[in-house]
Amino acid sequence: MNNNETIMEVKNLVKYFPVAGETFGKSSLLKAVDDVSFTIKRGETLGLVGESGCGKTTVGRTIMRLYEPTSGKVIFKGKDIVSAKPNEMKSIRRQIQMIFQDPYASLNPRMTVSDIIGEPLDIHRLAKGNARKNRIHELLQMVGLNAEHATRYPHEFSGGQRQRIGIARALAVEPEFIICDEPISALDVSIQAQVINLLEELQENLGLTYLFIAHDLAMVKHISTQVAVMYLGKIVEIADSHELFANPQHPYTQALLSAIPTPDPKIAKEHKRIILEGDVPSPIDPPAGCRFHTRCRFAKDICAQQEPEFKGDSKHQVACHLI
Amino acid sequence: MTALLEVKDLRVSFFIPAGEVQAVRGISFTLEKGESLAIVGESGCGKSVTVQSIMRLLQSPPAKIAGGSILFQGKDLLKLSEREMEKVRGNEIGMIFQDPMTSLNPTMKIGKQIAEGVRMHRKVSTEDAKRRALEMENLVGLPHPERRYDQYPHEFSGGMRQRTMIAMSLACEPKLVIADEPTTALDVTIQAQILELMKDIQKRLDTAIILITHDLGIVADLCHRVVVMYAGKIIESGSIEDIFYNPQHPYTWGLLKSVPSIHSQEKRRLVPIPGQPPDLIKPPAGCAFMPRCKYAMKVCVEHDPADFQINNGHKAACWLLHPAAAAIKEAAELEARA
Numbered sequence: 001m002n003n004n005e006t007i008m009e010v011k012n013l014v015k016y017f018p019v020a021g022e023t024f025g026k027s028s029l030l031k032a033v034d035d036v037s038f039t040i041k042r043g044e045t046l047g048l049v050g051e052s053g054c055g056k057t058t059v060g061r062t063i064m065r066l067y068e069p070t071s072g073k074v075i076f077k078g079k080d081i082v083s084a085k086p087n088e089m090k091s092i093r094r095q096i097q098m099i100f101q102d103p104y105a106s107l108n109p110r111m112t113v114s115d116i117i118g119e120p121l122d123i124h125r126l127a128k129g130n131a132r133k134n135r136i137h138e139l140l141q142m143v144g145l146n147a148e149h150a151t152r153y154p155h156e157f158s159g160g161q162r163q164r165i166g167i168a169r170a171l172a173v174e175p176e177f178i179i180c181d182e183p184i185s186a187l188d189v190s191i192q193a194q195v196i197n198l199l200e201e202l203q204e205n206l207g208l209t210y211l212f213i214a215h216d217l218a219m220v221k222h223i224s225t226q227v228a229v230m231y232l233g234k235i236v237e238i239a240d241s242h243e244l245f246a247n248p249q250h251p252y253t254q255a256l257l258s259a260i261p262t263p264d265p266k267i268a269k270e271h272k273r274i275i276l277e278g279d280v281p282s283p284i285d286p287p288a289g290c291r292f293h294t295r296c297r298f299a300k301d302i303c304a305q306q307e308p309e310f311k312g313d314s315k316h317q318v319a320c321h322l323i
Numbered sequence: 324m325t326a327l328l329e330v331k332d333l334r335v336s337f338f339i340p341a342g343e344v345q346a347v348r349g350i351s352f353t354l355e356k357g358e359s360l361a362i363v364g365e366s367g368c369g370k371s372v373t374v375q376s377i378m379r380l381l382q383s384p385p386a387k388i389a390g391g392s393i394l395f396q397g398k399d400l401l402k403l404s405e406r407e408m409e410k411v412r413g414n415e416i417g418m419i420f421q422d423p424m425t426s427l428n429p430t431m432k433i434g435k436q437i438a439e440g441v442r443m444h445r446k447v448s449t450e451d452a453k454r455r456a457l458e459m460e461n462l463v464g465l466p467h468p469e470r471r472y473d474q475y476p477h478e479f480s481g482g483m484r485q486r487t488m489i490a491m492s493l494a495c496e497p498k499l500v501i502a503d504e505p506t507t508a509l510d511v512t513i514q515a516q517i518l519e520l521m522k523d524i525q526k527r528l529d530t531a532i533i534l535i536t537h538d539l540g541i542v543a544d545l546c547h548r549v550v551v552m553y554a555g556k557i558i559e560s561g562s563i564e565d566i567f568y569n570p571q572h573p574y575t576w577g578l579l580k581s582v583p584s585i586h587s588q589e590k591r592r593l594v595p596i597p598g599q600p601p602d603l604i605k606p607p608a609g610c611a612f613m614p615r616c617k618y619a620m621k622v623c624v625e626h627d628p629a630d631f632q633i634n635n636g637h638k639a640a641c642w643l644l645h646p647a648a649a650a651i652k653e654a655a656e657l658e659a660r661a
């Protein structure tokens with residue numbers, strides 16, 4: 001495995017949604033993702049964190065072209081997905097798969113497990129007859145289920161088992177890149193660890209690359225090589241996972257990390273939280289300059305006027321005027 | 324001195340077409356004045372049913388309180404008439420839910436909702452109720468209380484709605500507030516605001532709290548004592564120090580080990596608890612955790628473990644704590660807590 005190969009490069013990605021305006025019915029733009037860039041190396045995991053509505057899912061869906069990007073490039077294995085033609089898109093869709101947050105909603109209740117996992121095999125004409133059946137059993141085994149489960153329906157499974165079925169379906173087409181959008185948020189802690197361990201084992205055995213979207217920062221730290229923090233459609237800080245948690249530079253990252261409750265009474269008692277005032281502003285008319293300035297305790301005049309640029313080296317980049 | 328709340332051998336079942344779901348299977352715990360108690364455990368283990376029984380909020384049928392008592396300031400809530408219970412709810416015991424939208428009236432102004440709550444339990448004038456509502460809005464940190472008073476719930480963010488719920492639950496100065504996953508639907512930075520608020524209020528008003536959560540971090544931060552539930556029973560209870568630093572039950576070991584720590588330096592594999600909880604329609608005869616327990620012994624299959632006292636206030640229900648299993652327990656503990 002070539003560890004230095006960049007498999008995914010997202011460049012200045014923008015996704016605006018038109019929304020009906022509140023005044024005079026004039027339509028305006030919701031800036032869900034606004035100039036986002038990152039690269040991911042083969043076999044590694046980029047964790048994408050931030051509060052709900054900051055644009056994480058939109059980044060994932062735009063990469064897969066489930067949403068057409070407003071502008072920007074998504075370069076997968078040297079090829080720009082954004083300008084790919086429909087027939088090229090089909091092969092790319094096979095190489096990039098997605099695992100969703102809600103294992104209940106994302107599986108068709110009227111299909112058996114075998115049909116669910118077999119569907120992508122049929123769409124991409126990967127296996128038929130006995131080979132198809134064997135492949136389905138192999139996939140079930142890979143995710144810790146077994147052949148007996150193939151004839152059952154989703155409602156007969158627990159949340160963790162359903163998430164395994166979703167993972168097996170994603171793996172069916174032998175993807176190289178998987179976007180995991182909050183894959184464990186709906187699961188109990190004891191089951192979360194089962195799914196995380198499975199994702200890690202699969203990554204080691206199959207050389208998979210992950211974009212791992214989550215709001216559980218401890219879990220993101222655990223699974224990621226690199227972590228990007230988003231706020232209101234923008235990445236504000238991106239660094240190697242260990243570095244980001246040991247040495248957060250952006251005031252928003254600092255507040256986010258300090259907000260995590262620690263499962264240790266002694267540490268919890270001494271811990272001083274940075275409490276952010278108010279709520280996240282609307283992405284329809286985001287604050288000018290630094291988008292965080294309305295809640296930042298270090299904001300200066302320049303912060304409301306000028307957007308901060310990224311500074312730092314390849315291991316750690318921060319967009320803040322303080323740096 | 325009697326405890327503020329004493330739950331004794333509470334049993335609750337749901338009668339559904341498939342059979343009797345034994346949601347709560349004989350639990351007992353006490354809560355002192357001003358104390359903050361966490362109830363933890365995985366989905367479906369009976370946390371919400373327990374607190375809804377205390378509040379007498381369960382629909383019957385399908386629910387039936389099959390046994391036990393709930394003594395609040397010495398009187399058994401299970402014996403009160405619905406009229407008497409209305410005087411307790413929202414007055415002597417306040418309640419905060421996970422999703423504030425379902426408990427707020429969408430067509431009534433926020434301030435009015437708080438004021439109405441006060442007027443339901445106190446003989447006060449409209450003006451005094453309004454004054455109290457504004458005071459409460461202030462207490463929970465709703466910005467611009469006067470302006471907020473006239474807004475509707477949909478105009479509020481999730482965090483502001485939860486602040487409103489807290490204001491309503493505290494308006495009549497209850498002795499006990501029950502919070503069922505009050506921050507689960509919120510983002511971490513908003514959760515941090517609400518947790519600070521709850522801590523501050525508890526200190527100032529000396530209110531006792533029962534907090535349901537599955538986030539052990541919140542427990543460590545906010546609570547004095549913890550009750551760990553599994554499949555409708557309490558399997559371990561103690562002070563937060565007991566539970567975090569000297570856990571005794573294999574399920575508690577599992578819970579603590581399956582979460583990564585933000586503070587850990589080196590990366591280690593998580594240790595999940597294999598399998599899933601049992602079906603409560605046919606709960607097992609022996610220890611309910613047996614199918615998932617690495618240390619299960621013969622006795623665990625047929626005999627439900629007794630409660631063993633570890634120290635004053637720390638109890639666990641596991642056969643490993645029987646003196647006859649001392650050697651196995653020691654080895655298991657070494658391994659599990661490594």
Ligand SMILES: Nc1ncnc2c1ncn2[C@@H]1O[C@H](COP(=O)(O)OP(=O)(O)OP(=O)(O)O)[C@@H](O)[C@H]1O
Binds near residue numbers: 369371
């Ligand atoms: N109305 C109902 N009808 C039938 N069964 C019910 C009903 N409400 C709860 N139960 C069952 O009672 C048991 C305990 O449920 P409860 O809501 O107390 O779980 P919980 O510990 O609060 O879980 P969670 O963490 O998911 O909120 C579960 O088996 C549940 O399916």
Ligand SMILES: Nc1ncnc2c1ncn2[C@@H]1O[C@H](COP(=O)(O)OP(=O)(O)O)[C@@H](O)[C@H]1O
Binds near residue numbers: 056283
């Ligand atoms: N299909 C859509 N149409 C309009 N707005 C959308 C759509 N999808 C997402 N948004 C908006 O874009 C912003 C980012 O959403 P999302 O990417 O889902 O956030 P996250 O995954 O970080 O919670 C939000 O304001 C959301 O309401």
Ligand code: SF4
Binds near residue numbers: 250299
């Ligand atoms: S640029 Fe200014 S407002 Fe933005 S995070 Fe830095 S200091 Fe705060």
Ligand code: SF4
Binds near residue numbers: 612628643
């Ligand atoms: S009683 Fe037996 S099965 Fe139950 S937790 Fe203890 S050792 Fe495990």
Ligand SMILES: [Mg+2]
Binds near residue numbers: 056057058
């Ligand atoms: Mg999302």
Ligand SMILES: [Mg+2]
Binds near residue numbers: 370371372503
């Ligand atoms: Mg519940």
